[in-house]
Amino acid sequence: xxLLENLTKTFRxxxxxxxxxxxxxxxxxxxxxxxxxxGKTTLIRCLLGEYACEGRVRIDGLDPRRQRTAVLGQIGFVxxxxxxxxxxxxxxxxxxxxxxxxxxxxIAAVAGRLGLDVAAIRARPFVRLSGGMKQKLLIxxxxxxxxxxxxxxxxxxxxxPEARKIFFDLLAERLADATMIISSHRLDEVxxxxxxxxxxxxxxxxxxxxxxxxxxxxxxxVCRIALKRFEPAFAKALDGxxxxxxxxxxxxxxxxxxxxxxxxxxxxxxxxxxxxDLSLMES
Amino acid sequence: xxxxxxxxxxxxxxSLRARWFQIYTLVFGGIVALLFVFGLTESRxxxxxxxxxxxxxxxxxxxxILPIFVLITTVRSxxxxxxxxxxxxxxxxxVSLGAWFWGKILGRYVVVFAPVxxxxxxxxxxxxxxxxxxxxxxxAYYTALLAAMALCFLGLGMFISALARTxxxxxxxxxxxxxxxxxxxDLILLGVMIQGRIDPELAVTIALANPLQVFRTAALAMxxxxxxxxxxxxxxxxxxxxxxxxxFFALAYPAALGMGAALCGYWLFRRGDxx
Numbered sequence: 072x073x074l075l076e077n078l079t080k081t082f083r084x085x086x087x088x089x090x091x092x093x094x095x096x097x098x099x100x101x102x103x104x105x106x107x108x109x110g111k112t113t114l115i116r117c118l119l120g121e122y123a124c125e126g127r128v129r130i131d132g133l134d135p136r137r138q139r140t141a142v143l144g145q146i147g148f149v150x151x152x153x154x155x156x157x158x159x160x161x162x163x164x165x166x167x168x169x170x171x172x173x174x175x176x177x178i179a180a181v182a183g184r185l186g187l188d189v190a191a192i193r194a195r196p197f198v199r200l201s202g203g204m205k206q207k208l209l210i211x212x213x214x215x216x217x218x219x220x221x222x223x224x225x226x227x228x229x230x231x232p233e234a235r236k237i238f239f240d241l242l243a244e245r246l247a248d249a250t251m252i253i254s255s256h257r258l259d260e261v262x263x264x265x266x267x268x269x270x271x272x273x274x275x276x277x278x279x280x281x282x283x284x285x286x287x288x289x290x291x292x293v294c295r296i297a298l299k300r301f302e303p304a305f306a307k308a309l310d311g312x313x314x315x316x317x318x319x320x321x322x323x324x325x326x327x328x329x330x331x332x333x334x335x336x337x338x339x340x341x342x343x344x345x346x347x348d349l350s351l352m353e354s
Numbered sequence: 355x356x357x358x359x360x361x362x363x364x365x366x367x368x369s370l371r372a373r374w375f376q377i378y379t380l381v382f383g384g385i386v387a388l389l390f391v392f393g394l395t396e397s398r399x400x401x402x403x404x405x406x407x408x409x410x411x412x413x414x415x416x417x418x419i420l421p422i423f424v425l426i427t428t429v430r431s432x433x434x435x436x437x438x439x440x441x442x443x444x445x446x447x448x449v450s451l452g453a454w455f456w457g458k459i460l461g462r463y464v465v466v467f468a469p470v471x472x473x474x475x476x477x478x479x480x481x482x483x484x485x486x487x488x489x490x491x492x493x494a495y496y497t498a499l500l501a502a503m504a505l506c507f508l509g510l511g512m513f514i515s516a517l518a519r520t521x522x523x524x525x526x527x528x529x530x531x532x533x534x535x536x537x538x539x540d541l542i543l544l545g546v547m548i549q550g551r552i553d554p555e556l557a558v559t560i561a562l563a564n565p566l567q568v569f570r571t572a573a574l575a576m577x578x579x580x581x582x583x584x585x586x587x588x589x590x591x592x593x594x595x596x597x598x599x600x601x602f603f604a605l606a607y608p609a610a611l612g613m614g615a616a617l618c619g620y621w622l623f624r625r626g627d628x629x
Contacts, residue, residue, distance in 0.1 A: 143448035154443040
């Protein structure tokens with residue numbers, strides 16, 4: 072699906088990508104991780120044909136610079152930072168759908184599944200939406216068509232837990248027919264989504280390894296947390312995860328997406344002194 | 355073609371919501387309104403009276419405002435969009451670079467030309483309602499002149515946007531271009547010529563190459579063949595071309611200059627990094 076050979080990119084004689092060789096097959100889900108300045112964004116922009124670079128970049132055997140419409144027609148892209156577009160949501164969806172050859176209703180349906188009512192915000196400028204709404208809409212535009220390659224830069228960063236669950240479900244529906252590249256600063260944010268990890272540092276691939284696929288994207292974990300005493304900060308931290316407490320607010324119950332377990336445990340780790348009992352069971 | 359029109363429409367929708375467009379429209383609409391309010395149609399200067407007087411004043415004011423407005427807003431929005439990540443996202447959609455670049459120019463051309471034209475059209479309609487005689491040939495030529503002017507400076511703006519990598523650099527370069535065009539108006543060239551530093555032929559050639567000078571001369575050429583209100587280069591230029599010849603040149607040259615600049619911009623845009 073993706074073939075990079077000796078990919079090199081320099082900005083004013085400063086190398087940002089140093090001869091990267093990488094092959095990604097159909098159906099692979101790759102976490103592209105690394106610190107700031109590692110070269111992740113530059114690599115993604117080379118894949119999208121937005122940067123002129125040395126070496127060879129091929130997607131399905133095509134050059135994204137020379138055959139950009141054919142290549143980009145296969146790619147769904149979610150950027151890390153939403154673009155400050157002034158146009159209303161409706162025209163943005165119609166524009167994207169017309170270019171990508173999909174039905175705007177399909178994009179709206181994906182947005183609806185993520186909890187975004189497109190009809191209610193059609194006339195609102197995209198730039199005026201909240202961070203989460205923008206992210207949902209960009210995900211809907213990327214997933215609301217038959218993209219064979221999904222390139223996503225921190226796609227779930229601005230989503231609430233409920234929307235993340237649905238996002239994982241949407242990704243799970245595409246496992247058979249799409250390759251995914253998910254970029255992040257932290258592996259724990261995306262580890263459950265991928266089956267391969269590529270770590271970059273100073274423009275080189277420093278780690279390329281497989282990940283055991285023990286966590287299904289659609290799995291759910293039933294969770295029970297018992298507290299020694301009630302703490303308002305804890306209740307606030309669980310806000311958005313749809314947990315319910317008993318009358319004394321000492322026992323909390325809910326469910327989380329299997330792919331979200333590390334993120335959830337990361338939140339709980341801040342209150343370890345409060346927790347007297349914790350159980351997570353696959354449902 | 356579909357991609358080109360989609361991109362043009364996108365640019366129009368974006369521009370209509372931009373602050374610069376609202377100010378731009380207000381400025382040109384305001385100029386026409388003020389010219390009527392101050393009774394310019396009733397005053398007589400150098401033989402111009404009625405709506406022709408208003409149109410001459412309007413085109414002179416437009417020549418002062420439109421170039422810098424179009425240059426700065428074009429480079430600001432194009433370079434600004436590139437810096438803010440708009441290009442990163444939209445150029446990841448399956449649109450060809452040709453459709454993207456020329457679609458942007460087409461959309462931008464519509465929003466740049468429409469307010470100046472509609473303001474002038476408004477003046478004509480207003481004049482018609484007031485029973486003022488409408489100088490149709492003047493109106494038609496000034497429309498063509500505005501169209502050429504918009505294309506010229508839009509093309510230059512797109513070229514600068516493709517060349518400069520940051521908004522600050524693009525804005526600085528656009529301002530310098532405008533300043534250089536102002537400095538090479540024939541009245542300034544005359545001063546240099548009098549000091550004996552350049553030949554008269556060179557002064558005329560420079561004036562002919564300057565789209566601002568070309569517009570300035572053409573705007574009055576129809577009505578003042580002696581061009582006493584203009585500088586010496588204009589007189590020589592008209593002597594060389596004749597009035598009709600110069601009127602054609604004043605449309606064709608700036609339009610070709612703008613298209614040439616846009617073509618160079620497109621070449622630069624597609625050969626390097628898009629962001």
